[in-house]
Amino acid sequence: MGAFDFLLQGLATAAEPMMLLYALIGVTLGTAVGVLPGIGPALTVALLLPVTYRLDAAGSLIMFAGIYYGGMYGGSTTSILLNTPGESASIITALEGNKMARKGRGGPALATAAIGSFIAGLIATLLLAFLAPSIVKVALVFGPREYFALMVLAFVTVSAAFGDSALRGLTSLFLGLALACVGIDQLTGQARLSFGVPELLDGIEVTTMAVAMFAVGEALFIAGQRNHQEDEVTAVKGSVWMSRRDWARSWKPWLRGTFIGFPIGAMPAGGAEIGTFLSYATEKKLTKHPEEFGNGAIEGVAGPEAANNASAAGTLVPLLTLGLPTSATAAIMLAGFQQFGLQPGPLLFATNPTLVWGLIASLLIANAMLLVLNLPMIGLWVKLLTVPKPWLYAGILLFATLGTIGANPSSFELGMLLGFGVLGYVMRLFGYPIAPIVVGLILGPMAEQQLRRALAISQGDWTTLVHSPIAAVLLGIAALALIVPLILRARGKGQVLSQLAGDED
Amino acid sequence: MKHFVLASMFAGAIAMPAMADYTIIAPANPGGGWDQTARTMQTVLQEEGISPSTQVQNVPGAGGTIGLAQFASQNKGNADALIVGGYVMVGAILTNNSPVSLKDVTPIARLTGEYEAIVVPAASPLKDIAGLIEALKADPGAVSWAGGSAGGTDHIAVGLIAKAAGVDPTKINYIAYSGGGEALAAILGNQVTAGISSLGEFDAQIKAGTLRLLAVSAPERIEGADAPTLKEAGLDVELQNWRMVAAAPGLSDEQKAKVTADVEKMVKSENWQKQLADKGWSDTYLSGADFDAQLEKDVTSTEAILKDIGLVK
Numbered sequence: 001m002g003a004f005d006f007l008l009q010g011l012a013t014a015a016e017p018m019m020l021l022y023a024l025i026g027v028t029l030g031t032a033v034g035v036l037p038g039i040g041p042a043l044t045v046a047l048l049l050p051v052t053y054r055l056d057a058a059g060s061l062i063m064f065a066g067i068y069y070g071g072m073y074g075g076s077t078t079s080i081l082l083n084t085p086g087e088s089a090s091i092i093t094a095l096e097g098n099k100m101a102r103k104g105r106g107g108p109a110l111a112t113a114a115i116g117s118f119i120a121g122l123i124a125t126l127l128l129a130f131l132a133p134s135i136v137k138v139a140l141v142f143g144p145r146e147y148f149a150l151m152v153l154a155f156v157t158v159s160a161a162f163g164d165s166a167l168r169g170l171t172s173l174f175l176g177l178a179l180a181c182v183g184i185d186q187l188t189g190q191a192r193l194s195f196g197v198p199e200l201l202d203g204i205e206v207t208t209m210a211v212a213m214f215a216v217g218e219a220l221f222i223a224g225q226r227n228h229q230e231d232e233v234t235a236v237k238g239s240v241w242m243s244r245r246d247w248a249r250s251w252k253p254w255l256r257g258t259f260i261g262f263p264i265g266a267m268p269a270g271g272a273e274i275g276t277f278l279s280y281a282t283e284k285k286l287t288k289h290p291e292e293f294g295n296g297a298i299e300g301v302a303g304p305e306a307a308n309n310a311s312a313a314g315t316l317v318p319l320l321t322l323g324l325p326t327s328a329t330a331a332i333m334l335a336g337f338q339q340f341g342l343q344p345g346p347l348l349f350a351t352n353p354t355l356v357w358g359l360i361a362s363l364l365i366a367n368a369m370l371l372v373l374n375l376p377m378i379g380l381w382v383k384l385l386t387v388p389k390p391w392l393y394a395g396i397l398l399f400a401t402l403g404t405i406g407a408n409p410s411s412f413e414l415g416m417l418l419g420f421g422v423l424g425y426v427m428r429l430f431g432y433p434i435a436p437i438v439v440g441l442i443l444g445p446m447a448e449q450q451l452r453r454a455l456a457i458s459q460g461d462w463t464t465l466v467h468s469p470i471a472a473v474l475l476g477i478a479a480l481a482l483i484v485p486l487i488l489r490a491r492g493k494g495q496v497l498s499q500l501a502g503d504e505d
Numbered sequence: 506m507k508h509f510v511l512a513s514m515f516a517g518a519i520a521m522p523a524m525a526d527y528t529i530i531a532p533a534n535p536g537g538g539w540d541q542t543a544r545t546m547q548t549v550l551q552e553e554g555i556s557p558s559t560q561v562q563n564v565p566g567a568g569g570t571i572g573l574a575q576f577a578s579q580n581k582g583n584a585d586a587l588i589v590g591g592y593v594m595v596g597a598i599l600t601n602n603s604p605v606s607l608k609d610v611t612p613i614a615r616l617t618g619e620y621e622a623i624v625v626p627a628a629s630p631l632k633d634i635a636g637l638i639e640a641l642k643a644d645p646g647a648v649s650w651a652g653g654s655a656g657g658t659d660h661i662a663v664g665l666i667a668k669a670a671g672v673d674p675t676k677i678n679y680i681a682y683s684g685g686g687e688a689l690a691a692i693l694g695n696q697v698t699a700g701i702s703s704l705g706e707f708d709a710q711i712k713a714g715t716l717r718l719l720a721v722s723a724p725e726r727i728e729g730a731d732a733p734t735l736k737e738a739g740l741d742v743e744l745q746n747w748r749m750v751a752a753a754p755g756l757s758d759e760q761k762a763k764v765t766a767d768v769e770k771m772v773k774s775e776n777w778q779k780q781l782a783d784k785g786w787s788d789t790y791l792s793g794a795d796f797d798a799q800l801e802k803d804v805t806s807t808e809a810i811l812k813d814i815g816l817v818k
Contacts (some may be wrong), residue, residue, distance in 0.1 A: 140694035184601070187681045188655050188816070193602060198571050201601060318690070409564070410575075453680050457649045457697060 006353050007129055012362030013354075017063050020369075023362060026063035027370050029072020035078050049053060057355055062362035064333050066073040069121060069366045072312050074373060076113045076305055081106060081384050082396050084215040089272035089308040091438055092280045094214055096293070096300030103296050106382040108242045112250045112298055113305040114374045115242075120306035121260040121367040124313035127262055129360045132317045133361045139267045139318065144453035145465050147267075149474035151447035154274055156478045157281035158439050165431075172432050176440020179204055187448050187456075199412040206442050208404050213434045215400045219393040224425065253283050257306030264307075265314020271444050272311040279307035313363065344501050360382020507511045511645040517762050526556035527767075529750075530588040532572025534565040539782070542616065543589045555767050558699060563685050568597025568657070574605040580753035584760040586614075588793050591748040594659050595807050599817050600656040611752040611761060612800055614768050614792035617781060618705040618747035621662045621722035622730070634720040634738040637699060638670050645676035651688040651697040655681040656816045658689075658746040659701045663806060669740040674813040692716065703746055704730060705785045746788060750797075765792055 013019065075090035078099035093113065100109040127135070142150075159169040182193045183203030194200035260282065261275035283299040284290070293300060300478070319330045387395070404417050424434060451465075458464035466472045527550060529545035546791055552557040564572035569590055580586040588610065598606045625631050627661045631640065641648045645667065652659030659682065664674040680697055682688035689707065691702035693715060700707070700716070704727065710716040711730075718732040722744040726734060735742040752764045771777055772790045789798060811817040 140690060143694055143696035144693065184655075186655060186683065191817075198574055198601075200563070200602075201571065409562075453691075456678055457678055459646050459678070 001435035007361060009354070010357035010359075013058055013358050014062060014361040014365045018361070019059060020365070022059045022100045023066045023369055023439065026066020027073075027366055028066075030067035030072075031074040031077075031370070031373075032070075033067070034071035034074020034076075034209075051101040058358045061333075061355070061359045062366070064336055065359060065362045066310060066366040066369070068333070069117075069309070069363065069370060072309050073114065073117055073370050076117070076308075077110065077381060078399075080113065080301070082215065082392075082399070083218050083383060084396055084400060085207075085210050088210060088442060089276055089311070090305075091210050091214070091273070092304040092435065093308075094278040094302055094503050095280070099294070099296030100298065100301065101382070105298075105308070107378055107439040108246045108298060109296075109301050110378045110381060111242045111375065112246060112254075112302045114255040114371060114378070116250065116302045116306040117309040118367055118371040119254050120261065121313060121366065122260050122308040123255075124265075124310040125360060125363045125367065128313050128316055128320075128406055129357075132321050135263070135266050135317050136174045139263070140426065141470065142267050143468070144450040144457065145468050145471045148447060148450040148454055148465065149471040149478070150274070150449065151443050152437070152479075153474050153478040154277050154281075154443055155447070156225045156481045158277050159436050169433050169436050172427065172434070173436035173440045176437035177444040178440075179209070179437070180441050180444025180448070183445075185316075186445065187452050189192070198413065199416075201408055204416065204441060205408060205413065206438070208408070208413055208417050208437050209420050209441055211404060212420030213424035213427075213438060215396050216417060216421025217428055217434065219397050220425035221428045222389060222393055224429075228365065237481075246298055249298050252286075253279070253299045255482045256282060256286075257303040258310040260303075261307030261310030262314040266317040266401075272308050272315070273439075274368050275307040275311045276304035277439055277443075279303040298454060310479060316363075320359075322409025387413075411448040458468060510619075513694070526550075526559060526789050528560045528562060530572050530576050530586070531563050532569035532576070532588060532590065532594070534567065535734055538748060539569065539589045539591065539799045542596070542750075544587070545777075545780050545784070546587075546616075546771065549771050549774060549780060550767075551815050552776055553771060553774050563729070568601065568654070568785060569594040570597050570601050570603040570605065573598075573607075573610065574603065576608040577605045577754055582755040583753045584756055584764060586753045587764070589625055589748065590751060592746050592803065592807075593654075595804055596656045596658070596661060596811060599808055599811050607751070607800065607804070610754050611756050612765075612796060613750050613761075613765055614750050615747050615749045615789055615796050615799070616768075617786040618789035619705055619744040619786065620727060620795045621659065621665075621701055621744055621746065622704040622707050622711075623700070623721075624692065624700045624707050624711065624716040624721060624734075626692055627717055628695060629698070629717065631699070631719070632717075634733065634740075638666075638738070638740070640698070641667065641670060641672055641677075645672050646678050647695040648699065649678045650699050650701055651680045651682060651691045652701040653681070653688065654683060655679070656811060657681075658703075658744065659814075660814070661810050662701055662744050662767055665742045665744065666735065666740055668810070668813060669735075669742050675815045676809070677814070683810050699760065708785070733775055745789065768792070788815070 011043050014023070024061055073087065075085060076093045076097070078095040079085045079090040080101050083094050085091045085094050086300055097109045097113065100106065155173060180203070184194075184201050191201055224479040257275075257279045261272070264275040264278070265272060269380065280300055280303060283297075283303040284293050287293060287297060287299050289297060289299075315330050319334060371486040380455045384392070400417065406415055425433060426435070454461065455462070466475065529543045529793065532772055533539040540563060545709045546558045547561050550559045564575055571593065573590065576708065578587045584585060588608070595607070597603070598649065623634065623637070623797075625637070631637050634722040637648070648802070650659075650663050652663065660679050663677055663679050669676050680688075680691070682691065688700055688702060689710065691697050693710065699719070704721060707716055707718070711718045718730060720732050720735050720738055721727050721730055722742060724735055724736070724743050726732075726737075756764070769790075769792065774790070778788065808817065
């Protein structure tokens with residue numbers, strides 16, 4: 001039987017009424033936990049693992065797939081409406097999505113996120129089905145130096161892309177990089193900047209920081225400008241649905257996001273966040289409406305949302321072909337496989353085709369089910385914005401606190417949430433962009449580890465970084481992105497600069 | 506519905522209802538070995554009726570030392586509280602200078618264990634363990650080892666191998682990854698000379714022929730693994746990455762005996778044996794004075810090797 005026959009067979013299995021019910025439970029639970037900051041899909045799958053032990057293999061995997069994709073959807077809903085990212089992969093969505101929501105365009109923002117996620121999920125799942133074995137070979141070419149070059153590219157594009165000033169963007173980024181140094185050094189096992197506090201040994205939790213920066217900082221900021229009325233929130237202006245123009249501006253970012261997110265998700269050290277950062281930067285470069293970026297550009301929601309769902313499917317590539325879990329949820333799904341006596345790895349596609357294709361088919365079903373469930377809900381969700389501000393922000397604070405405590409029951413963590421909330425407030429007050437500091441915290445440790453691994457393998461030879469063609473090209477692009485605007489500025493090419501201003505500054 | 510779901514999740518995640526018998530702390534994130542051990546215990550304890558409503562709580566961080574510290578300080582004399590731990594914790598307590606050690610809890614039993622496997626990519630010119638050791642002796646820095654976190658079992662194993670081969674352990678070029686899985690990608694991608702982790706992490710790749718197994722750290726050859734032990738190769742190294750369960754500090758002798766009996770009942774059940782077989786873990790159950798002696802020995806030898814590698818001053 002060919003791949004296609006297996007897929008059809010898998011779809012037939014996954015479309016049985018009981019299986020559809022499992023999928024429904026999975027996506028509902030997944031969406032619920034995605035909405036809650038701090039409690040991610042990983043913890044949910046872990047909690048459900050003993051429950052699913054009584055189900056058959058197909059049923060429980062379908063439920064896991066539903067939770068996984070549902071979590072990705074749920075995260076974007078709170079990002080857009082409440083500026084509270086449910087998990088790290090939807091941090092970028094908050095940037096433009098929340099601005100849109102405040103202008104009464106929450107409906108289109110949610111719709112482009114949902115449809116973009118669906119399309120990306122669909123394409124990426126099909127890519128997973130037909131290309132997984134060849135993709136993984138390409139992904140393995142990426143060693144430490146190539147990853148380092150990729151991170152450098154992400155740093156440069158991100159700090160240039162966010163906010164109104166490159167200098168402020170870089171300041172925020174380096175603040176994030178400095179915070180990223182806190183904790184046990186992965187390569188030598190020594191504690192750094194932890195000041196004897198055990199909670200700091202593992203570094204600063206990214207979701208705590210992101211929720212603090214976005215939600216708590218925002219709440220303080222709103223409370224602080226009580227007397228100003230200009231930033232009025234309009235719940236719904238115009239249609240709740242996407243207009244023709246919204247569609248025209250969304251479809252390309254969806255596709256680009258998919259093709260950025262999927263390969264990065266498939267890389268063993270990729271992770272969903274990097275894809276969303278790169279997608280955002282790409283959309284900002286390519287947009288015809290640069291003035292809207294930072295004020296609610298629909299491209300800035302469509303691209304990253306597609307990228308994060310595509311990378312969720314990408315994560316399954318190394319899991320199924322190498323037995324290599326690259327995210328916490330994938331690690332638990334691996335445990336789920338083992339529960340049924342299956343060892344994911346190079347032989348899984350050959351030894352257990354029915355189950356693998358059943359899983360892939362159930363991803364397709366979960367994806368379609370989410371779209372059906374979420375689109376009609378949009379009208380209901382945006383009503384959330386009509387809640388009076390004091391109530392809404394009180395609710396957000398409660399939500400953020402509960403989520404943080406739920407994920408990490410420690411009073412120190414709560415203190416950090418508040419501390420970083422104040423930092424987020426101060427940064428907002430002085431016009432520093434929030435996203436680069438979070439990006440620095442997420443990518444900083446990875447970049448540092450990859451650089452040091454590359455140097456350890458080459459025994460201290462720095463030229464190793466440019467000996468690999470892939471790394472050299474990535475570093476070259478990063479250097480251009482940083483240097484070209486500087487040269488233009490130095491030569492006083494005012495015209496060119498003003499054209500670039502929307503992009504670079 | 507949604508509120509109900511959220512509420513019940515919270516209950517599962519943070520609360521400890523009065524109904525619960527045992528609450529098991531997994532001092533790690535969901536998905537890892539300790540978490541899986543705790544959840545497997547939960548399943549078996551419940552299904553065998555030993556403890557009808559068992560809770561698992563994750564307190565991740567710092568090689569388990571954060572969970573351990575919280576467990577020891579909050580549960581004095583509480584016979585219903587258990588914590589899962591293992592060999593990695595022994596190293597982490599030393600490298601992190603943790604104020605709380607295994608002496609501050611009541612170790613009950615060793616449950617499972619996995620042996621270390623040394624592998625090279627299929628394309629590597631190194632054919633056997635002797636070849637690898639020769640290369641290591643010629644230039645320790647040129648042999649890069651990919652394995653799990655710094656100061657963990659894999660790192661300690663490389664240190665012990667170097668020491669046994671007469672190579673200065675401070676000269677080893679160990680590349681730490683966050684786990685055996687992530688290291689696997691580097692090994693398969695030919696980024697490093699050799700890889701070291703639990704045999705289970707590499708098993709599928711070895712069977713598929715993409716990795717070559719050079720040696721295992723077991724006392725005797727492992728069934729189904731076509732490689733000599735390190736001892737056969739002339740290196741006096743034997744290492745097991747074991748997992749254990751401990752109870753709260755300050756228990757009376759009766760309380761300790763009751764917990765030990767419950768754990769033994771769990772381990773002896775067919776259900777437990779089936780779970781271990783499914784997961785590919787071996788049963789290395791050891792309790793009582795034998796376990797205490799083994800623990801003592803492991804702590805001493807780990808401290809020595811961590812000093813040799815230079816991770817503990």
